[in-house]
Amino acid sequence: MIHIENLVKRYGELLALDHFNLDIQEGEIFGLLGPNGSGKTTAINCLLALLKFDKGTITVFGKQMQPDSYGLKRQIGVVPQNVAVFEQMTVYENIDYFCGLYVPEKGKRRELVQDAIQFTGLEDYKKMMPRKLSGGLLRRLNIACGIAHRPRLIIMDEPTVAVDPQSRNRILEGIVELNRNGSTIIYTSHYMEEVEQICSRIVIMDHGRSIAEGTPEELKQMIKTGETIVVEKAELTQEQQADIANLPHVFRVEYDRERTLTVKCTSAQHNVVRILNYLQGQGVTFGRVLSELPTLNDVFLELTGKELRD
Amino acid sequence: MRLYAIRLLQLLRRKQEGFWGLLFPIVMATLFFVSFGNGVDPEKMSAVPAALVSRGNQIFERLLQEMDGAVLNLNPMEEEEALEALAHGEVKGIFYSEEEPSLTVTSLGIQETVLETLLRSYLENQTMILQIGEQNPAGLIPAAAQISRYGDYLESADINGGSMETNLGYFYALISMACLFGAFLGMTCATEMRADQSPLALRRSVAPVHRLSLVLAEMAAAFTVQFGNVCLLLLYLRLLGLSFGGKWALLLPVCALGSMAGVAFGMFVGSAKMREGFKNTVLIGSSLLMSFFAGLMFVNMKDIVEHHAPLLNRINPAALIADAFYSISIYDNPERYRRNLFLLAAITSVFVLTGFWRLRRERYESL
Numbered sequence: 001m002i003h004i005e006n007l008v009k010r011y012g013e014l015l016a017l018d019h020f021n022l023d024i025q026e027g028e029i030f031g032l033l034g035p036n037g038s039g040k041t042t043a044i045n046c047l048l049a050l051l052k053f054d055k056g057t058i059t060v061f062g063k064q065m066q067p068d069s070y071g072l073k074r075q076i077g078v079v080p081q082n083v084a085v086f087e088q089m090t091v092y093e094n095i096d097y098f099c100g101l102y103v104p105e106k107g108k109r110r111e112l113v114q115d116a117i118q119f120t121g122l123e124d125y126k127k128m129m130p131r132k133l134s135g136g137l138l139r140r141l142n143i144a145c146g147i148a149h150r151p152r153l154i155i156m157d158e159p160t161v162a163v164d165p166q167s168r169n170r171i172l173e174g175i176v177e178l179n180r181n182g183s184t185i186i187y188t189s190h191y192m193e194e195v196e197q198i199c200s201r202i203v204i205m206d207h208g209r210s211i212a213e214g215t216p217e218e219l220k221q222m223i224k225t226g227e228t229i230v231v232e233k234a235e236l237t238q239e240q241q242a243d244i245a246n247l248p249h250v251f252r253v254e255y256d257r258e259r260t261l262t263v264k265c266t267s268a269q270h271n272v273v274r275i276l277n278y279l280q281g282q283g284v285t286f287g288r289v290l291s292e293l294p295t296l297n298d299v300f301l302e303l304t305g306k307e308l309r310d
Numbered sequence: 311m312r313l314y315a316i317r318l319l320q321l322l323r324r325k326q327e328g329f330w331g332l333l334f335p336i337v338m339a340t341l342f343f344v345s346f347g348n349g350v351d352p353e354k355m356s357a358v359p360a361a362l363v364s365r366g367n368q369i370f371e372r373l374l375q376e377m378d379g380a381v382l383n384l385n386p387m388e389e390e391e392a393l394e395a396l397a398h399g400e401v402k403g404i405f406y407s408e409e410e411p412s413l414t415v416t417s418l419g420i421q422e423t424v425l426e427t428l429l430r431s432y433l434e435n436q437t438m439i440l441q442i443g444e445q446n447p448a449g450l451i452p453a454a455a456q457i458s459r460y461g462d463y464l465e466s467a468d469i470n471g472g473s474m475e476t477n478l479g480y481f482y483a484l485i486s487m488a489c490l491f492g493a494f495l496g497m498t499c500a501t502e503m504r505a506d507q508s509p510l511a512l513r514r515s516v517a518p519v520h521r522l523s524l525v526l527a528e529m530a531a532a533f534t535v536q537f538g539n540v541c542l543l544l545l546y547l548r549l550l551g552l553s554f555g556g557k558w559a560l561l562l563p564v565c566a567l568g569s570m571a572g573v574a575f576g577m578f579v580g581s582a583k584m585r586e587g588f589k590n591t592v593l594i595g596s597s598l599l600m601s602f603f604a605g606l607m608f609v610n611m612k613d614i615v616e617h618h619a620p621l622l623n624r625i626n627p628a629a630l631i632a633d634a635f636y637s638i639s640i641y642d643n644p645e646r647y648r649r650n651l652f653l654l655a656a657i658t659s660v661f662v663l664t665g666f667w668r669l670r671r672e673r674y675e676s677l
Contacts, residue, residue: 011676045677048516050505052673067671070518078516084509088323089316097316101517104312145513 001026001153001184002047007056009042009208016042017053018208024186024201029179031199032188033296039208040188041081044157048078060153074102077151077183081158083142085130092117092126095144102149116148119174136167143171147178154178155186160194172198192296204300211303220294223302224251226267228294229275233287234261240282247274261286313519313527317499321535327494331539335488336546342484343550346477358421359383359401361392367407370432374405381428405429423613427641479609481552482635486628487601488543489568492536493593496576499528500665501589504581506674521671529573529662536569555639560647564638567651568631571658575627577665597628604628630654 002024009017017039024030032040045051049065085094095113103109120140160168196216204212245253252264265271378384392404403415403425413429415422501507505515605612623629630650637647
């Protein structure tokens, strides 16, 4: 459905996209995950023919995307990163206006606008002006304006920034439902939990490059970490730390001033049991013990050497 | 049509633009009116005192005498006496009735311009008037009436220490400023069409709407609102007692073109790649500067500019609008009126074309 090949975009000296490649299939919820400034929004804006780029090709639905590709644009819905609505128009009027840019027939549009209002849960607010809406409701209006015309492809650029947890959950559920109703979705975010929760396939971006691509499970299997075990309030000598580092399947041990022991293990059975047996055998007292499966942040950390949240 | 209608509704609801476009000029008009009293009607304008130094051109002298009382307050004098009267401000100018008549004035103002216009009209029609004077002296009466048509509007009055012509000039400059304040609407429209200037523009840029349709709809909506604002201002001035010589059919095209010039100027500035705050500063600053040169703060400024840098008056939309008003209600000079409209249309076209070129559908370097 979307094919991006060797896309290069420079802002003066800054290389924003460095031979970026992407393939998105119809029916996916495709996540573009990366820290701020990694090139996600730049890639989206190039895809939408808003930005000039230095090199590369972009095809959408098998055709080259141009600023005047009205036929292609008709099939795309965009939810921009910043809320983009008219302050002087009500919720209903805003959705109707943006839907009208794609659907000129009044009768059909009325139905679509009602559906979008219902879908985003804005029934009680449709006569209100945007300035009277909370941050979460504004985001929902922003989404409604982008999806009301029932596009085949929906591009959502960080739609949950500065949204409260309840609204965020509602938005994420809505995205899954849109996909179930037949829309392909491109979702950019720097919140790994969201991407992991809803995306069927993910590209991790850093410095304008795609550093890994696959399903969430595939991405986690790309890294060495299979399990992270955290032991709180443990009094350990340096010898004991070295012993733990030599236990089977353990490849990294960290011990901090708060007396928290963090042990990274490869994927194997009974990692926790082995560590606890060692601590008991040494007569070491300790507090809570936590075992965490790898996250996309671990994937990013291992691939780039830095935290995704940085 | 839908794009136009919705944009119209949306612009009408904008409070900031509503203030600058309508309320601010109305407040200014009220302040002017309170300051000047009701001495602002050109129908009550005073006859211009002028000296006549006889040098033998009897036809010219007779022509001036025909206008004495209505347009002119003519005082035959010797040259020395006339110069003294001019120096003391008792007369506004001295006509010398030589074979090639001439005029001496010491300052620039509307009354001096009236005298100059009379002389120029005579010189332009000299051959015809000389023939009439030689073959049918009685025919000089209609000839004089033709030259001094604006005399129909002049009667005596002088209120609050300032002449009515002067006071009226402030209102003309105010209307010019009101027209140019359409620039705020134009800038809003332009900013909301450039994807690198606002999120709203980005969202509209990815929609399948032909760019020309969008720009035309935006411009038409902004023009409608602005022209409506200026018409309401004129109505308000009419309620205050300004009649503009009753020539509404000629006033409205000036207001329409002036409003369009304002909107186009705003689109021109708004479509440039600058920070919004800077654009606002440019817009307010240039509108006020243009209005200043058109006589908003000092009514004789337009005449001073005309004397020292006439080109500035030909490219300043505010001065062109104000001068078109003068042409209608004071000078009664249709040719000058048409010239002003033509120049205003030309400047507006430059703004519109440049604005459209900048707002065409394109890819941006950065967003």
